[in-house]
Amino acid sequence: MPGLKPEAALRAILLAGLVFLLAASLPGHLSADSVTQLYEGRFGVRESFGPAVYAKILGLFDEVVPGTGLYVTASALILTWALISLIELRGRASWWAVGFAAIAAASPTLLLIQAAVWKDVLFANLSVAGFVCLAHAAKGWDEERRPWLLLAAAAFALAIAMSVRQNGLVLVVFAALALGWTAGSRGWRPGLAWGLGGLVSVIVLAQVMGVLAQPRGSGPDQALSTGLRILRHYDIVGAVAHDPTLKLEAIAKANPKAVPVIKAEAPKVYSPERVDFLDSSPALGAALWLTPETAISAQWFDLILRHPGAYLAHRWDAFVQVLINPVLERCNPIFVGVEAPVERLELLQIQPGREPSDLAMSNYATWWYVTPFYSHLAFAAAALIVAGFLVFRREAADMVIAGLMLGVLAFTASFFVVSIACDYRYLYALDLAALAGLLYLALDPPVFRSGRRP
Structure with missing residues (x-):
């Protein structure tokens, strides 16, 4: 189209992807875990060991509009805003970014998994959004007014993310390191103060959220x-x-x-x-x-201390399963529709089963199995490459996005000690963060030169 700028085209593609996602999948895809957490949120009870904060979030949205449609919309909007706002970080967009966004928007990573009512999806969305807010704050750090609103938004997003996924603390540490680097442009003492202050603030905020999310009379969270x-x-x-x-x-x-x-x-x-x-x-x-x-x-x-060989052999095998997914179909790469105990669904007034559109989306997703979009290992490699380029360029926002890449790699590595299943969704944060990093890199491909900190 004559006169069409890549920035406008990129925004249009990401918004069109959001609209198609919502049209095809609302009110969202609910597994048994999803239904249990919605039940806990609606009735203010604790019957599982899922995160109380996630149940509370589902309950709050359910009070406004019964079900999960509003929640799925809000979650997807957070991610869409974060991806679109990357344009403002670079001040421009290339046609390379437009082409990549078109492929990404059509992939199950954005088109299908985003509609699943899982804490892993919310964790991924909030982690990306939190770092993007921090990147905007870093870009305007030396302006006359401190970007307090962006810093507060980043802290709030990362605190919720940490509350719904315990090993999300790893990403919070890397966000604190990125904040410390940003503030450290004026000396190591301000950098240390801001980094530690940011880390403590997010941890305290997450703890407060956890306490407030506990239903009355439920006792300590187990x-x-x-x-x-x-x-x-x-x-x-x-x-x-x-x-x-x-x-x-x-x-x-x-x-x-x-x-x-x-x-x-x-x-x-x-x-x-x-x-x-x-x-x-x-x-x-x-x-x-x-x-x-x-x-x-x-x-x-x-x-661990006296028989590390047996422990590490088991841990390695479990980690390979979650990272590589040797038999992808056995690791639940796709979930559509509503599947949960009927009695629980009746209490929530939710119909079980799968619509024709759900089955069509499921079939569509299988065509992507042989692509890098269903390979955590490929996304890990992409995140590492993006981090390398951004650290080489070293602009203020670059270092925060690089922190996201390295943080999500460390988050992935933490599954070496905590993995108990190979479900594909557990490393969804890695895939989504790598996509965001690739899009950011494609907006303004770095020139091969050393950079100076602003």
């Missing part, structure tokens, strides 16, 4: 402790499956009958793909859960 216990069960069983000679001395002292059961059942039910396979053995579940928490904890630490 989500973290329950999740940690499940992780320890998985690690103990995985280590035994890799090394049947482990003695499990701490468990033997507290619950001697559990040891032979664990030894016998571990090789049968263990899978690096997911912890759920442990539930197929009621005897194993009873042996683990009837053992006192102190003994499980002591056995876990003993495993």
Whole structure:
């Protein structure tokens, strides 16, 4: 079209992608976890160990418009704003960026997964938006008025992100490092003060959110402790499956009958793909859960300190599953429609099943399986490359976006110690951040020259 500028074309593509996403998928795709958290949010109860903040967020949107349609819209709008506002960071856009945005907007990464009512999607959206706000603040850092509103928006977004995904703290640390670098243009002391201040502020804000999100009468939040216990069960069983000679001395002292059961059942039910396979053995579940928490904890630490070979072998296998997805179809790369216990759906007045549009979207997504858009490893490589180029150029906003790239890589690495399933959504933040980084780089491709800090 004559006279069409790439900036306008880019905005139009991203907005069109948003409209198509909402038209095709509202009120969103709900798995059993989604429905449970919506139920908790609507009725103010705690029945799972999912994040209370996420349930509260769903409940707040549900009060305005029943269901998840408004929530999905708001979440997708946050991401769309963040991507469009990248244009303002560079002050221009190239046609390379327009072409890349068209492909990205058509990919399941933006077109399908964004409509899933999962904490992983909200975490990814808020993480990208938080760093983008911080990048805008960095760009205007030396102006007469401090960009307090942008800093507050970044802190709020990252605090919610950390509240819905515990290992999201890794990204908060990198955001604090980026803030410290920005403030450090006037000396290391201001940089240290701003970095530590930002880190503490986000952590405190996240803790306050967690307390306020707890329903009345629910008592202390057990989500973290329950999740940690499940992780320890998985690690103990995985280590035994890799090394049947482990003695499990701490468990033997507290619950001697559990040891032979664990030894016998571990090789049968263990899978690096997911912890759920442990539930197929009621005897194993009873042996683990009837053992006192102190003994499980002591056995876990003993495993790491005295038997690192078995522990690391299990952890490596589990990490490969979540990062590489060797058998993609078994890691839930697609979820559409509504699938949850009927009685819970009836209470929420939500119809189960899949619409023809859902099935069409599911079929469409399978065509992308062989592309880099369904490869966490490809996105990790892209994030590393983007970070390298931006650190080389070293402009103020560049360093924040580079912080996002390095932060999401560190977040991915944290799954080496916490992964309990290979579900594709767990590393969705990596994919989305890498897409944002590639788009930012394509807006104004860096010249191969060393940069100076402004």
